[in-house]
Amino acid sequence: MSFDFSGKRVLVTGAASGIGAACAKALAKAGADHLALVDIDGDALGALDLPCAVTIHTGDVADPALWERIEADGGKLDGALLNAGIAGETALIAKMDFSNWRRVLGVNLDGLFLSLRTAMRLANDGASMVLTASVAGLKAEPGTSAYGASKAAAIHLAKGAAKEGAARRIRVNAIAPGGVDTSIWDKLPMFADLVEKHQGDRAGALEEMAGYGTPMGRFESAEEIAGQVLFLLSDASGTMTGTTLVSDGGYSL
Numbered sequence: 255m256s257f258d259f260s261g262k263r264v265l266v267t268g269a270a271s272g273i274g275a276a277c278a279k280a281l282a283k284a285g286a287d288h289l290a291l292v293d294i295d296g297d298a299l300g301a302l303d304l305p306c307a308v309t310i311h312t313g314d315v316a317d318p319a320l321w322e323r324i325e326a327d328g329g330k331l332d333g334a335l336l337n338a339g340i341a342g343e344t345a346l347i348a349k350m351d352f353s354n355w356r357r358v359l360g361v362n363l364d365g366l367f368l369s370l371r372t373a374m375r376l377a378n379d380g381a382s383m384v385l386t387a388s389v390a391g392l393k394a395e396p397g398t399s400a401y402g403a404s405k406a407a408a409i410h411l412a413k414g415a416a417k418e419g420a421a422r423r424i425r426v427n428a429i430a431p432g433g434v435d436t437s438i439w440d441k442l443p444m445f446a447d448l449v450e451k452h453q454g455d456r457a458g459a460l461e462e463m464a465g466y467g468t469p470m471g472r473f474e475s476a477e478e479i480a481g482q483v484l485f486l487l488s489d490a491s492g493t494m495t496g497t498t499l500v501s502d503g504g505y506s507l
C-alpha cells in the first residue's frame with residue numbers, strides 16, 4: 255500500500271506545465287529513480303530541475319518519429335502518465351472548422367494512441383499507466399464536442415489497454431478532472447474574454463467558471479490531481495484497472 259516510487263522509471267507526457275509538471279515533481283518527491291519527460295516545449299522541461307535522473311524528449315506527441323526515438327532509447331517503464339493535450343477552440347458542431355476538429359483529435363487522440371502504443375511496448379510486467387481524460391469525455395456541453403470526443407476516446411483506450419495488459423499485470427486507468435487551474439485555460443479565447451470581463455482578474459474568472467455547475471464551487475489545483483495520479487500509478491490502487499477516476503468537485507453529478 256505504498257506511494258514509494260523508489261527504483262521506478264516513469265514516463266510523463268505534457269510534463270512541462272500544469273498537471274504533467276505537478277505529477278513529475280510529485281513522482282520525484284516520492285522517490286522515482288528516473289523520469290522520461292516528453293513535451294513540445296523543451297525549454298520548460300529543462301527548467302523543471304527535478305531531484306532525480308531525467309531524460310528529456312522534446313517533440314510533438316502526434317509525431318511517430320518522436321516515439322521511434324523513445325523506443326530506440328529502450329528504457330523500460332514501471333509507470334506512465336499520458337497527459338499531453340490541448341483544448342482547441344470552443345465551437346458549436348454546426349460552426350466548427352474541420353481544421354480545429356483535426357488539430358484537437360490529432361494531439362489528444364492520435365498523440366495519445368502513439369504514446370500508449372510505445373508505453374505498452376516498453377512496459378515492465380506490473381507497470382501502471384494513467385491516461386488524462388476529462389469530465390468533458392463523460393458530460394456534453396455545447397461547444398466542446400471535439401475536445402469531449404477526444405477525451406471519451408481516451409476513456410475507451412484506457413479500457414482496451416487494461417484488458418490487453420492484464421495478463422502481464424499491467425494496469426491502465428484514466429482520470430477525468432473537471433476544471434483545473436492550469437495554463438490550458440489561458441489558451442482558450444472564451445476564457446480570455448472572461449478574464450477581460452473581470453478586468454484582468456484571472457482568479458475571479460476561474461471562480462465564475464466554477465460557478466457554472468460545479469457544486470464544490472471551485473477549480474482544482476494541478477497538485478490535487480497529482481495526488482490522484484500517484485495513487486493510480488502506485489500499488490495502493492493494485493486491483494484498479496480500466497476505470498476512470500472522476501475528480502470534478504461534483505460537476506458530473
Ligand code: NAD
Nearest residue numbers: 268270271272273294314315338339388433434436437438
Ligand atoms: P497545460 O497546457 O498546462 O499542459 C499541457 C502540456 O502539454 C503543456 O506543457 C504543452 O506544451 C503540452 N503539449 C500540448 N500539445 C502537445 C503536443 N502536441 N506534444 C507534446 N506536448 C504537448 O494544461 P493541463 O491542464 O496541465 O493539461 C494536461 C492534460 O489535462 C490535458 O490532456 C488536458 O486536456 C487535461 N485536462 C485538463 C483540465 C483543466 O481544466 N486544466 C481538465 C481536464 C483535463
